[in-house]
Every structure is written in structure tokens, then in C-alpha cells.
Amino acid sequence: MEALLTATACDYSPGMAILNEPGLTDEAHWIRRARRADVRAFESLYRMHVDRVYGLCLRMTGNVAEAEDCTQDAFIRAWKQLGKFRGESAFGTWLHRIAVNCVLGRMRKSRRERERIALVAERNDTPTAAADSGELAELAEAVGRLPEGARHVFVLNAVYGYSHEETGSMLGIATGTSKAQLHRARRLLAQQLDKEGT
Amino acid sequence: MNDRREEELITSAGRLTEEVAPGRDLWPAIADAIERPARRPWQMSYLAQAATVLLLIGASSAVTYVMVRDTAAPIVSDGEALIVEPVSYADHHALGPKYKKAHAELEAQLQDELKRLPPDTRGEVERNLAIIRGAIAEISVALDSEPDNALLQQMLLKSYQEELSLMQHVGGLTQRVTARKDI
Numbered sequence: 001m002e003a004l005l006t007a008t009a010c011d012y013s014p015g016m017a018i019l020n021e022p023g024l025t026d027e028a029h030w031i032r033r034a035r036r037a038d039v040r041a042f043e044s045l046y047r048m049h050v051d052r053v054y055g056l057c058l059r060m061t062g063n064v065a066e067a068e069d070c071t072q073d074a075f076i077r078a079w080k081q082l083g084k085f086r087g088e089s090a091f092g093t094w095l096h097r098i099a100v101n102c103v104l105g106r107m108r109k110s111r112r113e114r115e116r117i118a119l120v121a122e123r124n125d126t127p128t129a130a131a132d133s134g135e136l137a138e139l140a141e142a143v144g145r146l147p148e149g150a151r152h153v154f155v156l157n158a159v160y161g162y163s164h165e166e167t168g169s170m171l172g173i174a175t176g177t178s179k180a181q182l183h184r185a186r187r188l189l190a191q192q193l194d195k196e197g198t
Numbered sequence: 199m200n201d202r203r204e205e206e207l208i209t210s211a212g213r214l215t216e217e218v219a220p221g222r223d224l225w226p227a228i229a230d231a232i233e234r235p236a237r238r239p240w241q242m243s244y245l246a247q248a249a250t251v252l253l254l255i256g257a258s259s260a261v262t263y264v265m266v267r268d269t270a271a272p273i274v275s276d277g278e279a280l281i282v283e284p285v286s287y288a289d290h291h292a293l294g295p296k297y298k299k300a301h302a303e304l305e306a307q308l309q310d311e312l313k314r315l316p317p318d319t320r321g322e323v324e325r326n327l328a329i330i331r332g333a334i335a336e337i338s339v340a341l342d343s344e345p346d347n348a349l350l351q352q353m354l355l356k357s358y359q360e361e362l363s364l365m366q367h368v369g370g371l372t373q374r375v376t377a378r379k380d381i
Contacts, residue, residue, distance in 0.1 A: 039233060046225055051217035058218050072224050072231075079232045132215055139210050158211035186204035193207070 027091055035082050042082075046075055049092055053099045059155040060103045062144040070106060074099040096160070100152075100170045107148060142192045146185055149173075153181035154189075301358075304365040311368050323368055330361045 027048065033041030053074055058067035077098050078085075085094055132140045143154060156167040157178065168178040312320050337354045344350060 039229060042232070043225060043229065046228065050224065051219050054220045054224075055216050055218035059214075064221065068220055068222070068224055071220065072228050075224075075228045076231045079228075136210060136214055139207065140214055143211070143214075154211065158208050159214045160216060161212065186207055187200075189207050190200065190203050194203075 028087075031082070031085070031087075031091060034079075035085075042075075042079055045091070049095050050075075052092060053095055056096055056099055056155065056160060057103055059140075059143065059159060060100070060152055061106070062151075066103075066106060070099060070102040073102040073105075077102065093166075096162075097170055100156070103152075104171065138193065138196065139189070142189050142196075143185075145192065146188055150181045150185035150188060153178050154185035157182050158185075301362065304362065308365050308368055315368070323364070326364055327361065330357055330364065333357050334361065 027045070030041045030044045030048075034045055050071065054067055054071045057070040057074070058064065061067050061070060074095060078095055081098070085091065089097075143151060143159075146154060152171055153167055153173075156162045156170060157164065162170065164175045164178040164182070168175045171178070173181075312323060315323065334354065334357045337350055337357060341347065341350050341354060
């Protein structure tokens with residue numbers, strides 16, 4: 001078991017010597033320490049969760065720069081709100097909720113700003129596709145082209161597996177709206193992919 | 199047919215990668231953001247507090263002074279005449295040699311220590327010192343024309359105390375900065 005923990009710890013190698021301490025990969029341990037303002041413990045939590053948070057932000061925004069900003073914002077907010085984390089949900093889910101709020105906050109920016117983001121996104125050659133291959137890459141690209149509301153629901157529900165209740169709660173929409181948006185997303189995706197002959 | 203196609207899409211979507219590694223390390227910016235407020239607001243609040251206390255004391259004392267000065271009308275009493283003797287703190291506000299020595303030593307240290315502070319903190323300290331010293335100069339001018347005014351004397355002493363306190367605090371700040379092992 002210890003060997004397994006050590007092996008897992010080595011996976012978090014970049015800049016994370018602290019994680020190589022045997023037996024100290026327990027998330028609850030790092031949360032307890034981070035709540036006592038231990039920045040290194042929080043860095044451990046960051047290393048454990050950054051890929052999943054960034055992945056969500058990238059799929060929701062469809063833009064590398066925005067996803068990086070949202071990820072950073074999410075972790076900064078998480079640090080400030082650590083005292084509010086009661087462990088009622090998994091820490092990763094709690095982080096996801098914060099990340100979704102960050103994404104939505106940025107999306108609420110002025111129309112002009114969103115247009116600028118959209119232009120940058122176009123130039124980025126749909127970066128979400130880079131993480132997947134084959135048919136999945138085409139699906140990822142098509143998801144990136146969905147309208148905002150449908151895309152957010154699709155990513156949270158179909159990609160990350162959140163229920164409609166959880167998705168609605170995260171996005172601040174009714175459960176029924178989440179279901180309707182997923183239905184719309186499925187239809188639009190099928191149309192897009194069929195048109196492309198996939 | 200369409201339903202089956204859409205169901206397949208949902209199944210495929212579940213296989214999309216949930217974890218994507220960012221192209222660069224995002225931690226340094228996060229660390230910078232979360233560590234900065236832990237230090238700076240505390241310093242700022244202490245310095246701001248010193249200036250605020252002084253300004254409050256100055257403002258309330260000034261109001262009291264103006265009100266006392268303007269109510270110079272004689273007190274009318276039906277009883278026996280009150281024996282009023284002017285009270286003076288005389289030279290109590292004058293600075294003794296001990297204070298002058300302590301002040302001179304702190305002033306010398308202050309200049310060295312200011313150099314060790316981050317530029318924005320140094321600016322904050324200098325602004326607060328300027329406020330206090332400005333108050334001292336104004337009160338001193340007022341005392342020249344009313345040397346026995348007890349209120350002005352108290353204000354002056356209080357201002358000197360604030361100045362010393364701030365100068366000592368700067369010493370503490372630099373010690374803490376230089377004592378930190380994590381920076």
C-alpha cells in the first residue's frame with residue numbers, strides 16, 4: 001500500500017517534493033493543513049486537482065487563455081473559501097463548483113469582451129480537441145462550437161457526469177432547463193457531426 | 199434512429215478526457231496571489247490605523263479646542279463667585295533630553311530600516327510619518343501663540359507618541375521581513 005502511495009506521489013512530480021513524502025498523499029490531510037494557512041499543503045491540493053479543473057474550464061470556455069485564468073481564479077477563490085468547505089461533497093466537486101462560477105463570471109462580461117474571446121478561441125484551433133484523438137477529437141471540437149448554455153450543460157452532465165440537479169445547481173438554472181439544454185446539445189451535435197460525415 | 203445516434207453521442211462524451219494538463223505551470227501566479235494578501239493588508243491596516251487614530255484625535259481635539267475657545271463668555275452664577283485660577287501645564291509639552299535622544303536614535307534607525315522595506319510599504323510609512331509630522335508642525339505653531347493651551351499641549355504630546363510608535367513599528371516590520379525564512 002505504501003509503495004502504491006509513493007508511486008502515486010511520484011506522478012505529481014513537477015515542483016512537488018513535498019508530495020514525495022511517503023504516506024502523505026491523503027487529500028484530507030492536505031485540506032486540514034491548507035485550512036491552517038499552509039500554502040505548501042494547498043499546492044499539493046492544486047497539483048492533485050489542477051488537470052481536472054483546467055479540463056473543465058477548457059471545455060466550458062473553449063479557450064486556453066480563458067481556461068488558464070479561470071483555473072487560477074478558481075484556486076485563489078478556493079484558498080479564500082477553504083474555511084467554508086465542510087466536506088459535504090468531494091473536494092474535487094467543490095473545486096468544480098468554484099471553477100464553474102469563475103467561468104460563468106467571466107462569461108457575464110461585456111459582449112465586446114466575449115467577442116474578443118471568441119476571436120482568440122478561433123485562432124486557437126479548438127484546443128479542447130488536442131486532449132482527445134480520432135472521433136473523440138471531432139466530438140470535442142463540435143462540443144466547443146455549441147451555444148454557451150447547451151455547451152455548459154453538456155460538459156457538466158455528459159462529460160463530467162454530474163446529475164441534472166447538480167448541473168442546474170452549479171449553473172444556477174432549473175433542473176428542467178438543464179434537461180432541455182442537454183436535449184438541445186445532443187440534437188445540435190448529431191446534426192453537426194452528421195453534416196461532417198462522422 | 200436519431201435517438202440512438204444521440205445516445206451514442208452521450209456515451210462517447212463520457213469517454214472524453216476529463217483531465218487536461220495546462221500548457222504551463224499556473225501555480226506561481228496562484229501562490230503569488232494567495233501569499234500577498236496574507237502579509238500586506240496586515241501591514242497596511244496597522245499603518246492606516248496609526249494614521250486614522252491620529253487624525254481622529256486631531257480632528258476631535260481641534261473641534262473641542264474651537265468650541266472651548268469660542269465659549270469665552272463669562273459664567274453667570276447666583277452663588278458665590280467662583281475662584282478661577284488659570285491652569286497651565288507650563289513646560290510639560292516641552293521635549294525632555296530623553297525623548298530627544300530616543301527620537302534621534304530612532305530617526306537614524308528609521309532611515310536604514312526604510313531602505314529594507316518593499317517600496318509600497320516604505321511609501322505608506324513615509325506618507326503616515328508626513329501626516330504626523332505635519333500635525334506636529336501645525337500644533338507647534340498654534341502653541342507659539344497659545345503656549346498655555348492644555349489641549350494643544352496634549353495634542354502635541356500625543357502626536358509625538360504616535361510618531362515614536364510608528365518609528366518603532368517600522369523597526370519591527372523590517373525585523374519580521376528579514377527574519378522570514380520562506381522568502
